[in-house]
Amino acid sequence: MGASPEPLIPLVNTVADWARRYQVTGRADVTRLCHVAAALGYRFWQDPRFRGPVEAAMSPDIPPGRRATAMMGQAKTWLRGLWADDSPRAFSERLAERVRTGHGPQPHCLQDVVPGHWRMFSATDNDRLLAWLARSVPDTSCVTAHQRLALSACALVYGVQWLNDPQYPRLSQAVRLHSDPDTLAQTLVDIHAEASA
Numbered sequence: 001m002g003a004s005p006e007p008l009i010p011l012v013n014t015v016a017d018w019a020r021r022y023q024v025t026g027r028a029d030v031t032r033l034c035h036v037a038a039a040l041g042y043r044f045w046q047d048p049r050f051r052g053p054v055e056a057a058m059s060p061d062i063p064p065g066r067r068a069t070a071m072m073g074q075a076k077t078w079l080r081g082l083w084a085d086d087s088p089r090a091f092s093e094r095l096a097e098r099v100r101t102g103h104g105p106q107p108h109c110l111q112d113v114v115p116g117h118w119r120m121f122s123a124t125d126n127d128r129l130l131a132w133l134a135r136s137v138p139d140t141s142c143v144t145a146h147q148r149l150a151l152s153a154c155a156l157v158y159g160v161q162w163l164n165d166p167q168y169p170r171l172s173q174a175v176r177l178h179s180d181p182d183t184l185a186q187t188l189v190d191i192h193a194e195a196s197a
Contacts, residue, residue: 007166011037018045022058022067029068036068036075038167041159048132048160049121053078082116082157092192095153096185104145105130105152113149114156133160146184150175 015037016030024033037044045054053074058067094113103109107127111118118126133155154162154171163172170191178184 003167003169007169011042011166014043018043019068023064024058024067026065026068029065032068032072036071039075039079042161042165042167044159046161048129050074050078078120081120082114084116084119086116087196088157089192089196091153091157092188095150096189099146099150099181099185099188102144102146102181103149105134105149109149110153110156113153117156129156136160144179144181146181147175147179150184150188 012030012034015033019025019030019033024030040050041047044050054071057070057074062070091114098109098113107123107130110130111126121129130152133152151163154168154175158168158171159165162168163176165172171188174184174187174191178187
């Protein structure tokens with residue numbers, strides 16, 4: 001997704017610091033948790049969707065040496081549900097289509113763009129998450145409806161703190177800077193096509 005190695009060092013350090021609180025300190029285990037962060041997003045443990053899986057994997061009932069493996073299992077389950085019969089490339093094409101037509105982050109539009117999310121959560125839970133996202137992302141640079149749609153759709157896929165995630169610098173920059181819908185749509189497709197290649 002356009003990230004270079006150096007900006008990812010803070011992500012690794014943040015994951016290692018968080019893991020240490022759960023007595024997960026081995027290099028292999030921290031590496032596993034970095035893979036989870038790559039899959040679920042920056043500071044995934046603060047994402048309300050993952051509160052239950054994090055508590056289950058990091059439970060005192062699980063030995064510290066097995067917690068990272070348990071968290072990887074939770075991440076795999078999440079990814080299978082999110083991407084069942086789907087792909088990031090198809091996601092970007094659906095998102096680009098709605099961006100081009102000027103759609104905003106209405107629930108029905110997001111459901112069309114990220115159908116796996118609606119299969120995993122109830123409509124009420126999705127509405128609650130969208131309301132939480134709207135309050136927690138006071139990003140005034142995303143002023144158009146289609147920028148807010150892209151911001152919300154990417155939050156559902158890449159984690160609620162994706163704008164600050166060092167894994168997605170080009171994607172973040174594109175959503176913040178491209179107020180022209182055609183330019184944003186094409187950039188979204190291009191970034192995802194490169195990442196899928």
